[in-house]
Amino acid sequence: MVTGGAGYIGSHTALALAEAGYRPIVYDNLSHGHRWAVQWGPLIEGDLSDGEKLVATIREFDISAVLHFASFIFVGESMTDPGKYFANNVGGTLSLLEAVRTTGVKHLVFSSTAATYGMPEIVPITEDAPKEPINTYGDSKLMAEKLLYWYDQIFAIRSVALRYFNAAGADAEGRIGEAHDPETHLIPLILDAVAGRRSHIGVYGTDYPTPDGTAIRDYIHVSDLAEAHVKALEYLIAGGASTAVNLGTGTGYSVEEVIASVERITARPVPKRYEARRPGDPPSLVANADRGAKLLDWKPRQSDIDTIVRSAWHWHQSRAHG
Numbered sequence: 001m002v003t004g005g006a007g008y009i010g011s012h013t014a015l016a017l018a019e020a021g022y023r024p025i026v027y028d029n030l031s032h033g034h035r036w037a038v039q040w041g042p043l044i045e046g047d048l049s050d051g052e053k054l055v056a057t058i059r060e061f062d063i064s065a066v067l068h069f070a071s072f073i074f075v076g077e078s079m080t081d082p083g084k085y086f087a088n089n090v091g092g093t094l095s096l097l098e099a100v101r102t103t104g105v106k107h108l109v110f111s112s113t114a115a116t117y118g119m120p121e122i123v124p125i126t127e128d129a130p131k132e133p134i135n136t137y138g139d140s141k142l143m144a145e146k147l148l149y150w151y152d153q154i155f156a157i158r159s160v161a162l163r164y165f166n167a168a169g170a171d172a173e174g175r176i177g178e179a180h181d182p183e184t185h186l187i188p189l190i191l192d193a194v195a196g197r198r199s200h201i202g203v204y205g206t207d208y209p210t211p212d213g214t215a216i217r218d219y220i221h222v223s224d225l226a227e228a229h230v231k232a233l234e235y236l237i238a239g240g241a242s243t244a245v246n247l248g249t250g251t252g253y254s255v256e257e258v259i260a261s262v263e264r265i266t267a268r269p270v271p272k273r274y275e276a277r278r279p280g281d282p283p284s285l286v287a288n289a290d291r292g293a294k295l296l297d298w299k300p301r302q303s304d305i306d307t308i309v310r311s312a313w314h315w316h317q318s319r320a321h322g
């Protein structure tokens with residue numbers, strides 16, 4: 001069962017699961033997901049808070065494992081409406097864990113985030129680094145990780161929390177891609193600016209202690225993320241212990257480098273405007289990706305920046321008329 005499987009990363013993972021021979025059952029309330037993104041198995045329309053529906057779905061489809069993507073994802077909104085984030089991301093995960101416990105499912109893969117680390121002191125960031133989130137979104141995911149810990153201790157439900165860095169790109173064949181509303185992610189915003197759907201892209205902060213002064217992030221192709229989920233699932237099925245794993249490449253790109261990549265791929269200039277730093281934006285967030293390589297035998301294959309941007313541009317253009 002793929003909760004949030006009508007969303008961006010969940011739908012790419014449903015595709016990867018289908019290609020690996022599984023049958024993904026998507027459970028999504030379509031609050032932010034899309035019916036068109038569910039192509040590799042049935043869509044059950046339901047909310048995480050509906051424990052009875054979760055139990056009925058798990059029983060009806062004889063679910064053997066859960067991949068849990070469903071959550072709210074907007075950092076800014078999480079600081080103006082924190083209750084919404086704690087209710088859905090923590091309360092929703094608790095409701096799901098209760099359904100999992102009731103039905104005897106033993107394996108769960110969870111979408112966590114680099115936002116659990118807050119402002120890291122040491123970069124690249126290892127999984128054992130201090131976790132001090134600086135927004136309620138990040139803390140809601142950390143609290144969900146805590147729930148996973150206790151449901152493992154008490155009920156032997158094994159889980160892998162995958163802490164994604166910056167998910168980007170789209171399916172290489174253009175079947176699905178990123179379609180958030182509102183869009184807050186850098187690459188689709190730059191592509192909107194290139195395509196004339198936004199006047200410009202704001203570059204927030206040019207005085208960071210980085211080579212070109214703009215902030216550095218670790219971009220990971222969504223199809224690489226999807227593959228890591230299949231590997232994490234198989235790690236659990238093989239008897240692996242509960243753990244948390246960073247999903248990043250170990251290489252960071254600055255905002256200026258991403259813009260340069262978009263200009264290379266689209267052969268168009270990116271209209272940009274330099275702005276002040278935004279509060280709470282760390283200079284650099286880059287994963288130490290060793291644990292994923294060792295434990296899951298996973299390596300990103302499509303995550304060099306030009307490959308990411310090319311797939312995102314292809315998807316962006318195919319949706320140019322809606």
Ligand SMILES: NC(=O)c1ccc[n+]([C@@H]2O[C@H](COP(=O)([O-])OP(=O)(O)OC[C@H]3O[C@@H](n4cnc5c(N)ncnc54)[C@H](O)[C@@H]3O)[C@@H](O)[C@H]2O)c1
Nearest residue numbers: 004006007008009029031032033047048070071111113167
């Ligand atoms: N996109 C990123 O860069 C990124 C980075 C780190 C972590 N994550 C995590 O990955 C997961 C997926 O992110 P995404 O970018 O695909 O987001 P998304 O918004 O595209 O997908 C989330 C899906 O969950 C569904 N959903 C939300 N609340 C629900 C509920 N109560 N019941 C049922 N369905 C519900 C939405 O309808 C949507 O389809 C999230 O948990 C997010 O926190 C994303």
